[in-house]
Amino acid sequence: MSRIFRVPELARLIEAYFSDPNKTLTVKKGEKLLEQGVYNDRLYLVLKGGFMGYVQKPDERQYELFGAEEKMFVGVYSFFSRTFVSMATVVASEDSEVAFIDQHQPALPGVKGNSLAEQFMPLVVANLAQRHQREQELFLEKEEMLRKLAQSEKLASLGQMAAGIAHELNNAVAVMARHSQWLREKYATRLLSSGRPESEAFVRGLDKGRPLSTRQLRAKTRELIAKYKLSPEAAEKLAEMGWTPDEVPAGRSGPDPAIDRLHDQWEIGATFHEIAAAAELATEVVRSVRALAARGGEYTVGLNINETIREALTLLQSPLRKVSVVLDLAELPPLAANRSECVQVWTNLIQNALESMAGAGMDNGRLEIITRPGRNAVRVEIRDNGPGIAAADLPKIFQPDFSTKEKGLDFGLGLGLSIVERIVHTNGGKIQVRSRPGETVFAVIWPGGENHVQT
Amino acid sequence: MSKLSIICVDDQRDVLAALRKDLEEFRGVGEVVSCESADETMDVLEDLSRHGKEAALLICDHVMPGTNGVDFLARISSDLRFTRTKKILLTGLASHQDTIAAINRARIDYYIEKPWTREGLIAVVKRFLTQYVIEAGLDYTAYASVMDQDTLYRELHLKNR
Numbered sequence A: 001m002s003r004i005f006r007v008p009e010l011a012r013l014i015e016a017y018f019s020d021p022n023k024t025l026t027v028k029k030g031e032k033l034l035e036q037g038v039y040n041d042r043l044y045l046v047l048k049g050g051f052m053g054y055v056q057k058p059d060e061r062q063y064e065l066f067g068a069e070e071k072m073f074v075g076v077y078s079f080f081s082r083t084f085v086s087m088a089t090v091v092a093s094e095d096s097e098v099a100f101i102d103q104h105q106p107a108l109p110g111v112k113g114n115s116l117a118e119q120f121m122p123l124v125v126a127n128l129a130q131r132h133q134r135e136q137e138l139f140l141e142k143e144e145m146l147r148k149l150a151q152s153e154k155l156a157s158l159g160q161m162a163a164g165i166a167h168e169l170n171n172a173v174a175v176m177a178r179h180s181q182w183l184r185e186k187y188a189t190r191l192l193s194s195g196r197p198e199s200e201a202f203v204r205g206l207d208k209g210r211p212l213s214t215r216q217l218r219a220k221t222r223e224l225i226a227k228y229k230l231s232p233e234a235a236e237k238l239a240e241m242g243w244t245p246d247e248v249p250a251g252r253s254g255p256d257p258a259i260d261r262l263h264d265q266w267e268i269g270a271t272f273h274e275i276a277a278a279a280e281l282a283t284e285v286v287r288s289v290r291a292l293a294a295r296g297g298e299y300t301v302g303l304n305i306n307e308t309i310r311e312a313l314t315l316l317q318s319p320l321r322k323v324s325v326v327l328d329l330a331e332l333p334p335l336a337a338n339r340s341e342c343v344q345v346w347t348n349l350i351q352n353a354l355e356s357m358a359g360a361g362m363d364n365g366r367l368e369i370i371t372r373p374g375r376n377a378v379r380v381e382i383r384d385n386g387p388g389i390a391a392a393d394l395p396k397i398f399q400p401d402f403s404t405k406e407k408g409l410d411f412g413l414g415l416g417l418s419i420v421e422r423i424v425h426t427n428g429g430k431i432q433v434r435s436r437p438g439e440t441v442f443a444v445i446w447p448g449g450e451n452h453v454q455t
Numbered sequence B: 001m002s003k004l005s006i007i008c009v010d011d012q013r014d015v016l017a018a019l020r021k022d023l024e025e026f027r028g029v030g031e032v033v034s035c036e037s038a039d040e041t042m043d044v045l046e047d048l049s050r051h052g053k054e055a056a057l058l059i060c061d062h063v064m065p066g067t068n069g070v071d072f073l074a075r076i077s078s079d080l081r082f083t084r085t086k087k088i089l090l091t092g093l094a095s096h097q098d099t100i101a102a103i104n105r106a107r108i109d110y111y112i113e114k115p116w117t118r119e120g121l122i123a124v125v126k127r128f129l130t131q132y133v134i135e136a137g138l139d140y141t142a143y144a145s146v147m148d149q150d151t152l153y154r155e156l157h158l159k160n161r
Helices: A008-017 A076-080 A116-194 A198-208 A214-228 A232-241 A256-293 A305-315 A339-359 A416-426 B013-022 B038-050 B069-077 B096-104 B118-135 B140-146 B149-160
Strands: A024-027 A032-034 A042-048 A051-056 A062-068 A089-092 A096-102 A299-303 A324-329 A335-338 A366-374 A377-384 A430-436 A439-447 B004-009 B030-035 B055-061 B086-091 B110-113
Touching: A008 A116, A042 A076, A062 A116, A076 A116, A116 A198, A116 A256, A198 A232, A198 A256, A214 A232, A214 B030, A232 A256, A256 B013, A299 A305, A299 A339, A305 A324, A305 A339, A305 A366, A305 A377, A335 A339, A335 A439, A339 A366, A339 A377, A339 A416, A339 A439, A416 A430, A416 A439, B004 B013, B004 B038, B004 B118, B013 B030, B013 B118, B030 B038, B038 B055, B038 B069, B055 B069, B055 B118, B069 B086, B069 B096, B086 B118, B110 B118, B118 B140, B118 B149
Parallel strands: A324 A366, B004 B030, B004 B055, B055 B086, B086 B110
Antiparallel strands: A024 A096, A032 A089, A042 A096, A051 A062, A051 A089, A299 A335, A366 A377, A377 A439, A430 A439
């Protein structure tokens, strides 16, 4: 019920003036009650149904001005301003009934105030206030819509930019990766077929890279110097290769030049190892940027969410090596969902968990993924035992510009979780998060029974 | 002649190895020490200090787990034991704010962007080793092979004025 009637005075006014059965009209849906710029000396009360008021601007476009539901007034302006010209075209939005009075209506006794104007004043003000409030609500709705639009445009253009960069980088990375592999294999074949003892050092470098930290290396060097009376240079080189003088191939523990020759080959091997690792990393970064930029795509009917989780795990193979992964994947009903969107959601959530654990320098990181069937939906939980999200940060984590990361790694855009939220929400799903130190859980409810198809 | 210590700090081992390779020509007159974190570098600096030595040059990455490069260099800057040590920030990703902090708080001597070039890196290292040698009152003729002639001329000129 309209707010006006909470005031008894107004209810009495309406009762007094609008209960004459001879002064009612029926208006069919789509029919005009009033026309902009045309004579009107009546004040209408909507008894049943509803109306929309439009104004036509000089640019010929129609603008929605107001809506009048049951127990609201129409013709307020033309009636009370005494211009008797309607300012808007008012059309019934459904089959409606109205009661009316006209300009010849005398003031009735039993209502507070002497003249009609005086009696109707509170009603007019209330009505105008109501319209004003409605306009404000519309305005705020539009503001919100524009804000969301701007945000999605920002994300879209970032995505396009990322796709462009990924494409350019892909070629460069591919050339470096393939050429260095060729060079590595060519060199290895030559050296190994030469049968020189240095080839063992080369293979060691190539296979293991640099397994010791700089700290371990310094300790080992000191140890070698003390034990074998080596020069610091020779000791450091042996330490890097992970050998003691007794273990050196072909018993060449001898003079520094021999160690130098071995170390040269070891260094070449280790360098190849690092080039290959760096190329692999670059390839992975490019791949994930492309995934980030990928949009839309087809709905797969009969999609198994567990499969999409396994795909995400494959994508993140290398960072996942640093934590223990526990999978608890239940038998799930097939869903109608977008495969690449699913993969992206899991990838981003897993990456987020990994980064939080890595950021805390944990060496006992544990990632747990649990799936459970629901009614026409699937529930996926991604848990980590990282340091958790600060309570103050929790409300902000889905904002596109929010990141706790110390730059680097994730292109510093802070977009990961905002993309997750957008995808989950546009699919009609839900995402919940709870976090305390040592346990953070992101739970996604992914809807999409066989009949659920997004438009 | 005591060797000049050049300390490289980066959390990535392959980056440290690449830096070492590029700095090979300083091996004769200096020693290149690699560290994987700010804490480790602090240990090395204190160890040198205990032996009455100091680092001539610190080449430090910014984005590292634990203490980042700028915060670490700021700590070094305010430590009276290390005032003569030259500080170079080597980074691929520093925000505007980080850069401002690097200049104001960490009072770095030079900023090198990743990826660096060997020639560029060597030129910068020579320049600051030269400054260090003069400021520390060492005999620059002993380090002639790695001195930057322009810097040397300018520094000596300033000193003798």
